[in-house]
Every structure is written in structure tokens, then in C-alpha cells.
Amino acid sequence: MNIIETQSLTKTFGNNGAAVHALRGIDMTVGRGEFVALIGPSGSGKSTLMAILGCLDSPSTGRYFLDGEPVEGLSGPDLARIRNEKIGFVFQNYNLLPKASIVRNVELPLLYAGVSRKERRRRALELLERVGIVEKANVLPAALSGGQRQRVAIARALANDPAVLLADEPTGALDSKTGAEVLDLFAELHSRGNTVVLVTHDAHIASLAQRQVELYDGLIRQAEAA
Amino acid sequence: MLTGAFTERVRSCWVEIRENLGRSVLQTLGVTLGVASVLGGFSISDSQRRHSDEAWARRGGFDKLNVQPAGAVKDGTTPSALQNANLGLRRADAASGKEAGGSIVDAVSVEKFARARIRSSYADQERQITGIGADYLAVNGYEVEQGRALTAEDVAKAAPVCLLGAQAISVFFPTGDAVGQTIRIDDVPVTVVGVLKEMVFHWRASEGNVFAWRNRIVALPATLVAERMQGDPYHRVDRVVFKIPDIDVMEKFSGVLTSTLKTSHRLQDDFRIDDIAARVKKRRSQGAVYNMVFMLAGIVSLIGGGMVNVNIQLATLKERVREVGVKMAIGASGREVFKEFMTEALLLSGFGAVLGFLLGVAFSKTITVVLEVPLYMDPKSFIWAFLLALIFGFLFALYPAVKASRQSPMEALRYE
Numbered sequence: 001m002n003i004i005e006t007q008s009l010t011k012t013f014g015n016n017g018a019a020v021h022a023l024r025g026i027d028m029t030v031g032r033g034e035f036v037a038l039i040g041p042s043g044s045g046k047s048t049l050m051a052i053l054g055c056l057d058s059p060s061t062g063r064y065f066l067d068g069e070p071v072e073g074l075s076g077p078d079l080a081r082i083r084n085e086k087i088g089f090v091f092q093n094y095n096l097l098p099k100a101s102i103v104r105n106v107e108l109p110l111l112y113a114g115v116s117r118k119e120r121r122r123r124a125l126e127l128l129e130r131v132g133i134v135e136k137a138n139v140l141p142a143a144l145s146g147g148q149r150q151r152v153a154i155a156r157a158l159a160n161d162p163a164v165l166l167a168d169e170p171t172g173a174l175d176s177k178t179g180a181e182v183l184d185l186f187a188e189l190h191s192r193g194n195t196v197v198l199v200t201h202d203a204h205i206a207s208l209a210q211r212q213v214e215l216y217d218g219l220i221r222q223a224e225a226a
Numbered sequence: 227m228l229t230g231a232f233t234e235r236v237r238s239c240w241v242e243i244r245e246n247l248g249r250s251v252l253q254t255l256g257v258t259l260g261v262a263s264v265l266g267g268f269s270i271s272d273s274q275r276r277h278s279d280e281a282w283a284r285r286g287g288f289d290k291l292n293v294q295p296a297g298a299v300k301d302g303t304t305p306s307a308l309q310n311a312n313l314g315l316r317r318a319d320a321a322s323g324k325e326a327g328g329s330i331v332d333a334v335s336v337e338k339f340a341r342a343r344i345r346s347s348y349a350d351q352e353r354q355i356t357g358i359g360a361d362y363l364a365v366n367g368y369e370v371e372q373g374r375a376l377t378a379e380d381v382a383k384a385a386p387v388c389l390l391g392a393q394a395i396s397v398f399f400p401t402g403d404a405v406g407q408t409i410r411i412d413d414v415p416v417t418v419v420g421v422l423k424e425m426v427f428h429w430r431a432s433e434g435n436v437f438a439w440r441n442r443i444v445a446l447p448a449t450l451v452a453e454r455m456q457g458d459p460y461h462r463v464d465r466v467v468f469k470i471p472d473i474d475v476m477e478k479f480s481g482v483l484t485s486t487l488k489t490s491h492r493l494q495d496d497f498r499i500d501d502i503a504a505r506v507k508k509r510r511s512q513g514a515v516y517n518m519v520f521m522l523a524g525i526v527s528l529i530g531g532g533m534v535n536v537n538i539q540l541a542t543l544k545e546r547v548r549e550v551g552v553k554m555a556i557g558a559s560g561r562e563v564f565k566e567f568m569t570e571a572l573l574l575s576g577f578g579a580v581l582g583f584l585l586g587v588a589f590s591k592t593i594t595v596v597l598e599v600p601l602y603m604d605p606k607s608f609i610w611a612f613l614l615a616l617i618f619g620f621l622f623a624l625y626p627a628v629k630a631s632r633q634s635p636m637e638a639l640r641y642e
Contacts, residue, residue: 056555056636077559083635084557095552095639099241112557117230156556 001068003163003195004030004053009062010218011048022048024218025062030164030197035190037209038199044215047168050199054087054166055079067163084112088157090167094149096141102152103128103137109159127155131185147178154185164195171205183208232569239570243577246542253538254578256531257619260524261582261611262589267520268607269590275513276602277429284427284437286367288506289473291480291499293319293466293487298496312494317448317461319487319497320359323468326486327479333361333469338448338462340455345410346398353394355411355444357451357463363389363422365469368440373405373420376447384449386416391443392424414454416446430598473503521610528614531578532622535571539626550630551638560631567627568620575619579612586611 011023022045030036040046051057052064055071058079064072067086074082089095096105106124115123128134131151133144141149150170157165167186171179183205190196190210198209206212214221243250282288295315299305317336324334338357343350360378363370370389380387388409395404404418422445425437452461468483470476480499487497543550550563558566587603594601 051636054555056639057634077561080554080557080559080562083555089555091639095548095555097549097552099245100238108553108558109556111231111234112559112562114231160557 001032002029002065003032003034003067004028004197005065006053006059007063009049009052009059009064011045011052011057012060022218023052023059026215026218026220028213028220030195033190033193033195035186035196035208035210036198037206037212038197038215039201039203039206039212040215040221041201045218046199046201046215049215050166050168050197053164053197054089055082080112084109085160086163088154088159088162088165090150090153090157090165090170092169092172094141094146094153094173096149096152096156098141101138101140102133102144105141105152106156106159109156113160123159124155127158128152130158131155145178146174147181150174150178150182151185154182154189158189158194164197165189167196167198169200170198171200171202179205235566235569236573239566239573242570243574249538249542250574250577253531253535253574254581256527256534257575257578257615258531258581258585260526260528260531260618261579261615262585263527264521264524264611264614265583265586265603265607266589266593267523268517268610269586269601269603270593270597271513271516271520272604272607273590273594273599273602274597275510277599278509281427281429281436282506284367284425285440286365287469288502289469289471289476290365290502291468291470291476291483292502293323293468293483294498294500295462295464296496296498298494308492309494309496312492312496313460314462314491315464315466315497317359317452317463319490320463320466322486322490323466323483326482327468327470330470330472330475330479331468332471333365335359335362335365335467335469336448336463337362337465337467338451338456339464340451342412342455343410344398344444346407348400349397351397353442353444355446355451355455357448358445359448361469362445365467366440368425368443369423370420371423373418375420376445381447381449384447384453386414386450386454387419387447388416389420389422389443389445390418391422391441391445393438393441394444395421411444411446412455414450416450428598432598470503473507476501476503521614524611524614525618528618532618535574535619535622536625539567539571539623540629543626543630546630547633547638550633551635551640554633554635555639560633563633564627564631567630568623571623571627572616572619575615578619579615582611582615583608 006026006028009023009026013020013022026049038046038049052059059072063070066082071082103124106127107120110120110123125134125137128137131154133148133151136144136148141152171182174182186196186198187208200206293315299309320334320336324331336359340355341352342355343352358376360376360381363375376387376389390398390404398409399407404421407418408415409418422443425440426435427437429436448463452458470479480501484499553563590603591601
């Protein structure tokens with residue numbers, strides 16, 4: 001079964017006079033366990049598509065099934081639940097909460113999911129272990145390097161065992177060496193069965209994915225197998 | 227609750243507050259001042275009232291109805307035959323009033339004032355004497371220190387006995403041991419049967435004893451004064467006092483008493499009824515007005531503080547838009563965001579209230595020290611002040627919290 005399936009998804013910003021058609025009919029599927037790179041120049045609609053796939057925004061028209069569940073018409077609280085349970089975000093600038101320790105950052109999605117305190121702590125430490133920075137569990141994000149922060153962000157994204165990991169330029173703020181390490185981590189997660197959608201404008205990074213989806217002017221230009 | 231979401235919220239709010247100490251102090255300041263002003267205002271007026279209640283309690287309570295003689299004849303008119311024949315307020319009126327009131331009258335007393343020459347082995351003075359009924363001491367808050375009080379029998383028989391106040395003792399028996407001694411009042415030898423405890427009350431600690439004159443009392447049976455000292459067969463008195471413990475029936479009794487007395491006074495209005503309880507109640511309701519004013523002042527400062535809070539919260543919301551976006555992206559619902567903002571606001575209000583308590587107590591203490599009145603703080607004032615702080619804290623946090631919770635996660639994440 002497909003984790004992500006969209007049918008003629010469109011997104012229009014603004015009103016009739018000055019409308020911007022960011023997406024103009026996207027049909028896209030991502031199967032379970034796939035590693036897909038979403039590429040395209042800026043202004044192609046990558047970020048908009050990413051936001052819709054991540055349930056941060058709703059499409060103007062079209063259908064979107066996430067893990068078999070139609071989500072295009074859902075309201076705020078339901079979308080919040082879906083983001084919490086089914087989606088793990090990894091952002092370019094990490095977006096860790098600066099005033100909370102690493103382990104608390106990772107615990108946050110579990111907290112929103114209603115997991116008990118003990119279980120939260122156990123799972124958070126386990127995830128930090130998996131991304132290799134469990135020894136820094138109690139420090140604040142500011143004390144970590146960029147690569148380490150991104151690992152924390154990935155641990156946080158994995159907290160509720162999401163159906164899909166959405167990574168938006170996850171290496172954009174990193175030097176090439178640490179960037180490569182982070183990408184290795186994604187590759188490893190993929191090999192363990194996680195579904196990954198990675199947004200990038202870097203062809204080299206995109207080539208690491210199983211499959212590339214290229215956006216251009218709000219449409220999918222081609223979908224080729226790697 | 228089970229998941230510790232609340233504790234977690236409080237914890238992160240605490241971090242937020244600690245990290246932004248200056249801002250948080252500003253936010254609590256309005257609440258602190260409001261709470262202090264409500265608490266201080268209430269406490270000061272409570273202390274004053276307590277103190278004056280204390281004064282009433284010392285003189286036998288305010289649950290009393292005084293009846294005094296009044297002139298029935300208008301100035302410049304010739305008295306009618308009826309008015310001339312009328313006898314005024316008499317001792318018999320006390321008995322008929324008690325009978326009319328039945329069980330609601332707890333005690334009744336009469337007072338007859340006269341001047342007489344008093345002689346003991348130590349002093350010879352002309353001073354006021356008071357003819358009293360048996361219930362007089364209780365009704366007026368006197369207590370016997372030595373010896374005994376006057377009995378109904380003493381009054382009925384016009385027994386030649388007397389009670390002396392503390393000051394009178396110091397004049398007529400400066401060496402003490404007055405009980406059993408004889409003094410001469412005019413030419414009547416009278417046995418001292420009791421000594422009254424000194425009555426002391428200071429409106430302000432530095433001012434004199436307002437009850438000093440009460441300690442000058444020389445009390446005899448009213449009958450003795452009428453028969454032996456004044457030769458008044460009608461036993462006219464200067465005051466009849468009814469003690470009515472149930473203040474609510476006071477007014478009704480006052481009506482009954484008026485008609486009873488009028489009937490026996492040949493329909494003349496030659497007496498005046500003074501409802502002490504009504505007077506005290508009226509003063510109390512004026513006190514309630516002061517409380518309203520204090521509460522209003524408190525509310526005004528809470529509103530002022532609240533508006534500062536709204537401003538600060540809206541400004542910090544701008545700083546925190548991104549944080550809100552991140553939280554939403556990882557699954558916080560609008561409700562959760564609302565709760566987080568609300569928790570912080572209420573926490574600050576709570577702190578503000580506690581600081582306000584301290585300030586309010588200090589404020590009340592200072593004022594009462596200046597007024598030289600003992601401080602009394604009603605626990606209810608604390609509850610009131612705290613509730614007001616929370617209510618206003620909640621109301622003013624509502625707008626920023628709703629605004630934060632309605633944020634689109636997409637825009638919040640993009641916000642720089």
C-alpha cells in the first residue's frame with residue numbers, strides 16, 4: 001500500500017485577480033519503505049507540496065491519502081494529530097526548541113501523543129542512542145554542533161514511529177562532511193524500512209534516493225527510477 | 227494529567243519565565259499592585275470595623291434599643307393639660323416593654339442619673355450617681371471584680387447598697403478593701419457590695435481611655451435613687467435599655483414598643499427610641515461602600531496591569547511564532563498551544579498574587595500602625611484578591627492565547 005497518494009492536487013494562493021498557482025495538479029505516490037527525493041528549482045512548488053504532504057497546509061483542490069487515510073478536508077485538531085502520529089519533520093534549520101534540553105526536545109512529540117512520562121523518557125533516550133548522541137541528552141541545543149542538532153531533530157522526527165519522514169533540505173545548513181553523515185543516517189533509516197521524502201535542490205543528494213520526483217512550475221516533470 | 231502534560235507545561239513555562247525575568251516581573255507587577263490594593267483596602271477597613279465592633283462589645287454589644295425621654299412640648303407653645311399631666315419615661319415602662327417584647331427581650335435595664343454628695347472616710351465629693359436596674363451591668367458590659375452585682379431583690383426593695391467603678395474606688399477607698407464598707411450618699415448610708423472591673427478601650431494606642439468616664443460610676447438601685455434621694459414616687463428614669471440579641475426583630479420590636487409606650491404615656495411622643503443596631507448596620511453598609519471602592523481600585527490596577535500583559539504577550543508572541551510553528555509541526559494542537567500560553571499567564575498571575583499578598587500585608591500593617599489600630603486580616607480578603615487576580619489574568623491572557631493557538635503552522639514556520 002502507498003504511504004502517500006495524491007490525486008490532481010492543486011494549491012492556489014491569493015484571490016482571482018492576483019492568484020498564484022503554486023501547484024497545478026500533482027499526482028504522486030510514495031510506497032511504503034521508499035526513499036524519494038523531491039527536487040526542483042526555487043519557485044517550482046516544492047515547499048508548498050512539502051507543506052501539504054506534511055499536513056501543515058491544505059490543498060485547494062484534489063485528494064490526498066496519507067497511509068490510506070484521506071486528509072485533504074480535515075480540520076486543525078485532526079491535522080495536528082496526524083502530524084503527530086504519522087509525520088516526522090526534519091527542517092533545514094533543525095527547529096529545536098532552544099530552551100529545552102535535547103531529551104526534552106525528543107520527548108515533545110511523545111508528550112503530545114499522550115505517552116506516559118516514564119515511557120517518554122525511555123523512548124527518547126533510545127532514539128538518541130540510535131542517532132548516536134545519547135551522551136548529550138541533558139544539554140541545550142545551543143551546545144551542539146549543526147550535525148548533532150540535525151541528529152536530534154531526526155530523533156525527534158522518529159519519536160512516534162511515523163509513517164513518513166519529511167526532510168526539507170536537511171543538509172542545507174551543514175558542511176559537506178557532516179551533511180554526508182546526516183545523509184548516511186537517512187540512508188540507514190531507509191534501509192531499516194522507514195519511508196523518507198527528502199526535498200533538495202542538490203542533484204548529488206537527490207541521486208542518493210531510490211527515486212527522484214522533479215517539480216517544475218507546479219507540475220511533476222518526470223518520475224524516474226534511480 | 228496522567229501523562230504529566232500539565233507538569234511539563236508548568237515546567238516549560240517556568241523556564242520561559244526564568245529566561246525572561248525582566249519581562250515576567252513587569253507582567254506580574256500589575257497583578258501584584260491590584261492584589262495588594264484589594265487586600266490592603268479590605269484589611270484596613272476590616273481592621274477598623276473589627277476595632278469598633280470591639281468597642282461595642284466592651285460596652286455590652288450593639289444589640290440594644292435605647293429609650294430616652296424627649297420633649298413632647300414644642301418650643302413656643304403652651305403645654306396642654308395632658309402634656310402637663312404626663313409623667314414621662316418611668317421605671318414601669320421598662321417592665322411593660324419587656325412584657326410586650328416577650329422572649330425576644332434578653333435583658334432590660336434602666337438608668338437614672340442624679341448628682342449627690344458622697345462621703346467615705348477618705349473623700350467627700352459631689353458627683354454623679356446612677357440608679358440602675360438589675361440587668362444594667364450585663365447590658366453595659368461591666369464586670370464585677372470583687373463582691374457581687376445588684377440583684378433584682380436589691381432593686382425591688384430599694385436596698386441601700388452600691389457598686390463602685392475603678393476610678394470611684396481609687397477616690398473613696400484608695401487603700402482598697404471597699405466591699406462591706408459604708409459610704410454616705412447625700413444622707414443615706416449605703417453599703418458597698420461590689421467593685422467593678424476597670425473598663426479600658428483606646429481608639430488609638432496613643433490616645434486616652436475612651437471608657438474612662440465609665441469607671442467613675444457609682445451605681446445604686448434605681449428605686450433607692452428615686453425614693454430616698456429624689457423623693458420621686460413615679461420613678462422617672464433617664465434611659466431604658468432593651469437588649470435584643472436577634473437584631474432582625476429589632477425594628478419590629480421598636481414598633482411594638484412605640485405603641486405600648488404611647489398608650490401608657492397618654493398618647494404623647496415624650497420619648498425617643500434609638501435603635502443602636504440600625505445605627506451600627508448603617509455604618510457597616512457605609513463600610514461596605516468603602517470595600518467597593520477598594521475593590522474598584524484593585525480592579526482598575528488589575529485592568530491596567532492586564533493591558534500591559536496583553537501588550538507584552540502579543541510582543542512575545544512575535545518572538546515565539548516560530549516556536550509555536552515547530553510545536554504545531556510536531557503535533558501540538560491549537561488547544562495545546564492555548565493551554566501553554568494560558569498556563570504561563572496564570573502562573574504569572576499566581577506569582578503576582580502571592581507577591582501582592584506580601585505587599586498587601588505590609589501595606590495594611592503600615593497603615594494600621596499609623597492608625598494605631600490592631601491589624602485584622604480576613605481570610606476571605608485573600609481569597610477575593612486571589613480570585614480577582616486569576617479572573618483578570620485569565621481574561622487578559624485570552625486574546626494572546628487564542629491568537630497564538632489560531633496561528634497557521636505553515637506561516638508560523640516560515641516566520642523570521
